[in-house]
Amino acid sequence: MDILNTKSQLESARNVHDLSSLNRLREAAYSKDDKALKEAAQQFEAIFVQMMLKSMRQAQDALADKESPFNSEQVKFYRDMHDKQLAQDLSSGGGVGLAEIIVQQLGQHDIEDYIPASVARNDGNLASLNRQRQLRTEQAQQTAEVLSSAEHRQAFKAAAFESPQAFVEQLWPAASKAAAQLGIEPQALLAQAAVETGWGQHVIHQGNGESGNNLFGIKANASWQGGSAAVSTMEFDGTVARQQRAAFRTYDSLEQGFADYVQFIMQQDRYQSAVQQADDPKAYFKALQDAGYATDPNYADKVMAVYHSDSFRSYLP
Template sequence: MKIENNGLSNGLSGQFAVDAKGMGELRRAAQQNSPDALKETAWQFEALFMNMVMKSMRQATPQDGVFDSEQSRMYTAMLDQQISQNLAKRGVGLADVLVRQLSSTANIQQAMPLEQASGASSGLEIAEQIAARMAESRSAAKDTQVKDKGLAATDVDKPARRSSRPAHVRDFQERLASHAEEASRTTGIPAKFMLGQAALESGWGKREIVAADGTRSHNLFGIKATSGWKGKVVEAVTTEYINGMPQRRVEKFRAYDSYADAFRDYARMLSKNPRYERVIANAQDATSFAQGLQRAGYATDPQYAAKLSRLIKTSFSV
């Protein structure tokens, strides 16, 4: 089934749902129990999702070059919105999945309660909430299926979930999952939370700290070499936020012989350092974990918790 843009809902398809006006139209369209309104809503969500993907890609790319500024970032965001709309019009398959998912529910509002998301501060957050609800629905259906067959849901679902993730996520997880699981047994923090933090700090391994001669530090968590550190050290330029303003500085970071050593040291730091006690105690979900790290002073970036929780939810919770 291919969804075509047919100008429904008084031209809603000409607007973008991250705008306040477009979001209001999207909520009203979702409340109409008609196939046309459902298709239009699904198309708008596909545009939202594509914009979310592009925004995450931008955030994973360094934006402190000589040509970068607030103005350039604003126009880049506007361009991304237009590209997202164009991609959604051509269709990437998400809208079709949404229509099938929501058509099987008698009440559209129950399956896609956008009104409950009205407190979100952006279209990106609303998209994440809807995606999370869809994931919960699929998970519940899978649990029911496997229980009927007498199988464990986790044994059946794990390979399917991993295969549906992007290649760079699968590769990162496959290389480091065993180390993260070992650290999880030490700290009690879910392995996927630590994998998400390693991905954020290292740019999925592409921005791993290296020595002047190119030697890898294996430091995926950006842990600095303080006065108490007795191991190897590597210097690198980093961005620190002082009074909310980004500043480039040269800092000393810990260096390890392997990624396994990096995860062990990370687990040791969280377990032994009193400042991270509340992080471990409140790591029931990605948001609490990320906010706990930021409150404990792990990073100076004021958006660190939001970036980390979003990466974990979008890359490791599907």
């Protein structure tokens, strides 16, 4: 009987490290079988624990005495068998917590205080994530009325400048005036406008073909009294980009667009941290991103990449 029990344990340990267990994990997730998912998750955790033990053993072997009888191949053989069984026992007896996380993640259970993977990929910045979710909800509600208007259906994005050089040259006067009010460098605002519009090649145009002069992606909501146009835009949910339709403010001139940007930033409490750091472009755009100005998790880095680029610098007066 003892021999049969030992054989059963060894077979169980070997099955844990069978690569087909990974496939069973995937199938269990789709089948929504909680028991099967839990068992497969424990097998996956056993694989992970064994890999950790194996790495530890390899480090130990590198420093071991080659002449020692405790470092023979026979000892290593039984030691590896023991490690496999230990990994199996750990995973089935409570484990290290990995199996539970897998079950929660793949099982899609509504568990209180459970942090989803999207938060972990966002460096655990719960405040920023919740703020962005709230902003997206508010924007969706506020733009619903704007999107219902028939005049927005024909809006589109098109080039408004012949080249990046023309983009910088034409916008420099308006950017300089707006930058002076904010206390920031005009080239910093131009770098942001370049990211928002693809160097002026994707500027919102109204149905009549006239440019909306919105260079900073400022959305229109129910409280906006000016013109607006609805187009498709890319928004991020954590690190996942999604296409959606949204309404944006339109202006009669580029100067009016810059002036509204300054007012938009300076009059909202959430952007005051950015305003206070306007003399440092990197800190300014990071503060804007943290306050929810853009959903792109790499927004500030993209703006600073343009700001520091040699080609951009060559366009400046």
